Amino acid sequence: MTCPSCGTAVAEGARFCEACGASLGTTPAAPAAPAAPVGEVDHPLGDAPISAPTRKPASALPDPPASAGRRPCTECGGEVGPDLYCLSCGTKAPSERDHFEEHPATWVAGVCDKAIGKTRNEDAMALLAGETPGSRAVLVVLDGVSNSIDSDVASLAGARAAREVLRVPLPAGMGTPQGRDAAAAKVFANAAAAANTAIIAVTDPDSPNPASATFTTAVLEGTRISWANIGDSRTYWIPDAGVPVQLSVDDSVAQAQIASGVPREVAENGPQAHAITKWLGRDSEDFVPTVGSMEVSEPGWLLACSDGLWNYASTPEAIAAQVRAAGSAEPLAVATALVAFANGAGGHDNITAALARVDLGRPDLGQNDQTPTPGGEPSDG
Amino acid sequence: MAEFTASVYQNEFLPDGGTDVNAIVTVTCAGAGTAGRSGSGDAGEIIIVDTSGSMGPATMAAAKDAAQAAVAEIVDGTWFAVIAGADRAMLAFPQVSSGPGMVRMDASSRQAATDAISRFVGSGGTAISTWLDLAGQLFASVPEATQRHVLLLTDGENRERPGRLDEAINRATGYFQADCRGAGTDWQVAEIRRIAQALLGTVDIIPRPDQMKAQFEEIMRNAMSRGVADASLRVWTPQGAEVLFVRQVSPTVEDLTSRRTPVNPLTGDYPTGAWSDESRDYHVAVRVPAKAIGQEQLAARVQLAIGNDIVTQGLVKATWSNNSELTTRIDQQVAHYTGQTELAQMIQEGLAAKASGDEATATTKLGRAVQLAAETGNDEATSKLRKVVDVDNEETGTVRLKRAVDKADEMALDTASTKTTRIRKETP
Numbered sequence: 001m002t003c004p005s006c007g008t009a010v011a012e013g014a015r016f017c018e019a020c021g022a023s024l025g026t027t028p029a030a031p032a033a034p035a036a037p038v039g040e041v042d043h044p045l046g047d048a049p050i051s052a053p054t055r056k057p058a059s060a061l062p063d064p065p066a067s068a069g070r071r072p073c074t075e076c077g078g079e080v081g082p083d084l085y086c087l088s089c090g091t092k093a094p095s096e097r098d099h100f101e102e103h104p105a106t107w108v109a110g111v112c113d114k115a116i117g118k119t120r121n122e123d124a125m126a127l128l129a130g131e132t133p134g135s136r137a138v139l140v141v142l143d144g145v146s147n148s149i150d151s152d153v154a155s156l157a158g159a160r161a162a163r164e165v166l167r168v169p170l171p172a173g174m175g176t177p178q179g180r181d182a183a184a185a186k187v188f189a190n191a192a193a194a195a196n197t198a199i200i201a202v203t204d205p206d207s208p209n210p211a212s213a214t215f216t217t218a219v220l221e222g223t224r225i226s227w228a229n230i231g232d233s234r235t236y237w238i239p240d241a242g243v244p245v246q247l248s249v250d251d252s253v254a255q256a257q258i259a260s261g262v263p264r265e266v267a268e269n270g271p272q273a274h275a276i277t278k279w280l281g282r283d284s285e286d287f288v289p290t291v292g293s294m295e296v297s298e299p300g301w302l303l304a305c306s307d308g309l310w311n312y313a314s315t316p317e318a319i320a321a322q323v324r325a326a327g328s329a330e331p332l333a334v335a336t337a338l339v340a341f342a343n344g345a346g347g348h349d350n351i352t353a354a355l356a357r358v359d360l361g362r363p364d365l366g367q368n369d370q371t372p373t374p375g376g377e378p379s380d381g
Numbered sequence: 382m383a384e385f386t387a388s389v390y391q392n393e394f395l396p397d398g399g400t401d402v403n404a405i406v407t408v409t410c411a412g413a414g415t416a417g418r419s420g421s422g423d424a425g426e427i428i429i430v431d432t433s434g435s436m437g438p439a440t441m442a443a444a445k446d447a448a449q450a451a452v453a454e455i456v457d458g459t460w461f462a463v464i465a466g467a468d469r470a471m472l473a474f475p476q477v478s479s480g481p482g483m484v485r486m487d488a489s490s491r492q493a494a495t496d497a498i499s500r501f502v503g504s505g506g507t508a509i510s511t512w513l514d515l516a517g518q519l520f521a522s523v524p525e526a527t528q529r530h531v532l533l534l535t536d537g538e539n540r541e542r543p544g545r546l547d548e549a550i551n552r553a554t555g556y557f558q559a560d561c562r563g564a565g566t567d568w569q570v571a572e573i574r575r576i577a578q579a580l581l582g583t584v585d586i587i588p589r590p591d592q593m594k595a596q597f598e599e600i601m602r603n604a605m606s607r608g609v610a611d612a613s614l615r616v617w618t619p620q621g622a623e624v625l626f627v628r629q630v631s632p633t634v635e636d637l638t639s640r641r642t643p644v645n646p647l648t649g650d651y652p653t654g655a656w657s658d659e660s661r662d663y664h665v666a667v668r669v670p671a672k673a674i675g676q677e678q679l680a681a682r683v684q685l686a687i688g689n690d691i692v693t694q695g696l697v698k699a700t701w702s703n704n705s706e707l708t709t710r711i712d713q714q715v716a717h718y719t720g721q722t723e724l725a726q727m728i729q730e731g732l733a734a735k736a737s738g739d740e741a742t743a744t745t746k747l748g749r750a751v752q753l754a755a756e757t758g759n760d761e762a763t764s765k766l767r768k769v770v771d772v773d774n775e776e777t778g779t780v781r782l783k784r785a786v787d788k789a790d791e792m793a794l795d796t797a798s799t800k801t802t803r804i805r806k807e808t809p
Contacts, residue, residue: 076620083682083696088647090619090669090679116675 060167061128061136064104074099097121097152101332102354105129108137109332110354113339115308115347122146123306123350124155124213126163136221137356138166139304141233142195143214145279146349154199154211158280161198162217165191170219170226185291188228191217196280196287203282212281215289216248218304220356223296228289231276232307233352236316239300244320249290251278268314274307299359301334308351309342323355331355383413383609383656385685387695390714394700394707398671401625402680404697405714409660414608416655417459421610421687422527425460425483426601427516427557428452431535431564432465436503440536440564443590447597448498451532452491454601459486460526462519463494467505468540470515473497482519483526509539509576510549517553528610528655529557531580532600534593536564539572546572554579558654560600562587563796566788570795571733578635581654585796588789607655609687614651614663615644617682623668624681627651630718631662633799634725650686662803664718665697674701714804717757721801724753724762728798732769732791735782744770744782752778759802765794 070080070093078088085092098114098121108129114121122144130136142159144151170187173179192215203210214231227235229248232255238244249255253275257267267273280287301323313319326337338353391404417424430448432441448463455461460483463474474497475484484490512533520529539546553559559580561573564587577584583600587593614637618624629635641649653661667680681697702708731746747770754762755775766772768790770780 081682083679083694085679085682085696086619087617088620090622092677092679 059169061104061130061138064102064127064129071101097156100125101335102127103332105131105133105137107133107331107357107359108139108355109330109335110139110141110304110352111332111335111339112352113308113343113350115349115351116343117346117348118146118350120152121350122152122155122213123308123352124152124159125352125354126156126159127354128163128167129356133357134220134222134359136169136219137302138163138217138219139235139302139354139356140166140191140195140215140217141304141306141352141354142216142280143231143233143306143308143350143352145212145214145276145281148209148211148281149204149207150202151211151213153202154281155213157198157202158195158213158215162191162195162215165194166217166219169221181291181293184226184293185228188217188226188291189288192228192230192280192287192289196284199280200282207282210282212279212284214276214306215280215287216304217289218247218302218356220302220358223358223360224293225296225302226291226293228291230278230280230287230289232274234305234307234310236303236305236319237294237296237300238303238316238320238323239296239298240324242298242300244300244316246316247292247294250276251290252276264314296358296360301331302356302358304352304354305338306350306352308347308349309338309353311349312342312345329357331357383419383692384411385409385693386411387683387685387693389683389695389697390712391697392707392710392712392715393677393698394702394704394710395671396705396708397674397701397703399701399708400668400671402667402669402697402699403712403715403719404665404681404683404695405630405712405718406663406665406683406695406697407660408614408663408685408693408695410609410656411658412608413606413657413659415456416528416530416605416607416610417456417526419608419610423458423460423523423525424456424528424605424610425520425523425526425530425557426455426604427462427464427483427519427529427531429464429466429470429512429516429531429533430498430501431467431507431537432471432501432503432505433467433507433537434504435507435537435567436564439590441501441503443593444534444564445498445501447534447593449495450594451597451601452494452498454598454605455486455491456605457486459605460484460523461486461490461494463498464512464515464519465501466507466509466512466535467503468508468511469505470508470511472515472519473501480522482522506540507535507537508541508545509533509535510541510545513546513549513553513559513576517556520557528607530604530607530655531557531559531582532597532604533559533561533576534564534587534597535561535568535573537567538569547575550576550579555652558582560584560604562593562596562600563792564590564593566792570792574796574799581635581652583633586789586792588793603657604655606657609656611687612653612656612692613642613686614653615648615682615684615686615691616651616665617648617684618667619669619679620647621670622680624649625666625668626664627666628664628722629653629661630664630722631660631801631803634722634801635799637663653685662714662718664715664722667697669699672699672701674703676701717804718801720753720757721759724750724757724759725798725801727753728762728766728794732795732798735791740782744780747782748778748780750778751775751780757802758804761797761800761802762794765790765797769794 073086075091076089103109112125128138142155144155171183173183216233218235232250235247253272254267326334335353465473474494560582637651677700727750735743773779
């Protein structure tokens, strides 16, 4: 197929043109849901680099809908023409890669933005959500390392590959809390491995500077939040009233310094503040994420973001203040406000903010949704 | 089917606070076909020959010969008519007194028209407004002829009360196109240029009768090769912007700024007439509100529209930068055509000053013209200027007016003043 705006050949199923950035308005066909390995006793969840099917397809979440047509002009709200300039004020519309939004359900949304200070958006985001608020949400955020080649392509490929693994509910293990955590850790390791494989797949084998990226993901299932992290993108739990917490722990020089007693403010502004100690990519030596989980008991926001946002509000309190200042219960409005805040503060790095709204209104639904279906249990645990 | 393409030459980088964007947009047409065959309507041709008493026997004989040669070039099926112009206009062919005033070209109508032309006799004065008005009436009598073109030959100054010709030009503007030629040296370049410019045609001098036939054949061949009946240059500018000017700059300089027809509050159409397989350059200058460093925006969409169909588009951009290496560069094409536009103006103003006896102004303006012609590589202008002035120093534009100048050379310089040369393409 070819791009309707500029005529360049584009890959089948592409959502935007690599040459001119025009939205192609096609939704990639959701990959055929993994066939349930009914009757297959020893299916290999073990060291498989990409997801092995673990659940019935019926419980797999669909991809977020592709945005319909072009978004209105960011400057004046006018219609954007097929040449990607506003028909009223002439402002250049950001390309789909430079600024995109996902809104898989009313209660889950994210914005991934190039930021005013950068020329390319190397952040990536991939979201999933069940239609019922509070049922099941998956937030995946990758931050391509800017001094590596093609990290914008790699980060998006990695985010979507990880999303595939997380499309089906997390396993419950053998029934014990430890078993459950171990089973979830295994799935998260698979998701990170899938992202890693996807990143390497789009990396030029001869590249002296292979693409690399951070990886952070948070999964909400009813009242349970599970997360996994590699590098310095972050997940936060921000209750409406209670004390906000940073869930993920950075793999960074700054974090190591903080752990050894250096005050956060000093460490995060030091010369090595943004040096990460773990990442995904061809030259990654360790891509097993650190994981964790918690039960939530009050309404609030689950947030996954890149350092383009938390650079300007690092502490849980500071970022909670920005979320609360947005003053909205709409996740897209809050994500948009957070991106605007970071751009307003300088926008020196790509900005991604993905949110799930937790209202705890109908906790039962969530519980039901994550009830494991037989046949695809991870065999370890 | 005609194919149009557009390319844009500009320096899109503006300094902090910069507002004025200049661009050259080249529009090229290929596969235009033949007039009247594009399916958008028939072609109509009217030949107007000056038959006033001032036409000498040699000129009249040449004019008849040339008009007959032009008739021979008209493609079969084209609606046509021949007008003999003096102090009133006479329909020489077809000889009808009611109904359609034009007939379709075929072997017998071509013969009949040729015979009618051979009976031309010179007498009376010159009232060009009546010629244009009759042409308009003849076209109106054949509604199916939607591509309308006139070839007009005159040898003398218009003898009508002031304003009458301009009124006729206004009536014809946007209705038909006209290529105009002046025979000998007794006609007024400025007057005939006014007709040609308004009616989207060319103007030139035919100094000697023996050059007439070849010129007429060429004009008619060109007219017959215009398979695209009518097109407009459509210019969109953003909210809050101002179009400073829109000029055709190649093959000739024609200022179109005042000829805008609004399409909507942000968009206007400028007439370009019919197209053959050719390439034309337009200089578009737009003033946009300044934006912050690093911002990019569209300053103009320059499109070619046939009816309401956009057949090609060029984008004129503005990007604000604090890199002075980028912002101080002037695009070569923009610089070239800015020089050529000034060249045309200097020649016309210099000759006007000379005619009114203001030798100082004439010397300055023509000197500047010599300088610009050399700088922009317009060899035709240089050689025509050298017939009117003695050049002491081309680089500084130091010249002296020649004492004895052939009137025809001066008029040739004047009529050719708007002709431009293209920039010499640099080989990479």
